[in-house]
Amino acid sequence: MRAILVANPKGGSGKTTVATNLAAGLAAAQEQVYLWDIDRQKSALTWLSIRPDHLPRVARLDGGDPKDRDSTDRSWVVIDTPAGLHGKNLEHALRLADKVIIPVQPSVFDMAATRDFLDALLSGQVHHGRRLTAGVVGVRVDPRTRAAATLEAFLKQYDLPILAYLRDTVLYTNAAFLGQSVFDLPRYLAERDAEQWKPVIDWVRGGR
């Protein structure tokens, strides 16, 4: 079992949206996938509880250590984390993860609130030097804008790849109401969004 942790202590940065869409995107790509919600608000589990049965299956995981599973287990677990995750809880969460996805919105407030987290993550403080593969997903970003350029400049100092930019669209909110993702919506509505996710799915599935 391979674990993808979706984390950013900044509230509302897009963690649950990224976690649920990633899980659904992997499921749509014929992968076996679990969702593990370690946020007490349980937004990701709410999404899962209303997800229609006819859609590509995302299963629920409630605990344990993904690394304890059989090493031949090729399934995925996507872990949604709470706002404010830091210290020992962050350390523990990182210990579970093979890869970390950090959703970041291109506002000055979001970048400032993400700074300490990135500093801690990349200095090895919180994962004790264990090799960690991390990437950023820009949330509500149009890549042609000044906001995107500012985000890129901000991330340059961290040497973190920007895996994708997800545009600002109400489709994410509408899909979430129905336990769906952009991968489950009609193509004419969300083809562009599914396309924006492609490099994220490839990065996740790529060799470690």
Ligand SMILES: Nc1ncnc2c1ncn2[C@@H]1O[C@H](COP(=O)(O)OP(=O)(O)OP(=O)(O)O)[C@@H](O)[C@H]1O
């Ligand atoms: N690309 C997007 N376009 C439009 N709205 C979005 C997009 N991504 C996320 N949102 C919306 O932004 C809000 C916050 O997103 P989300 O709940 O995923 O953040 P979060 O980091 O999980 O929040 P919390 O820290 O409270 O857990 C939600 O209403 C969500 O629907």
Ligand SMILES: [Mg+2]
């Ligand atoms: Mg959330």
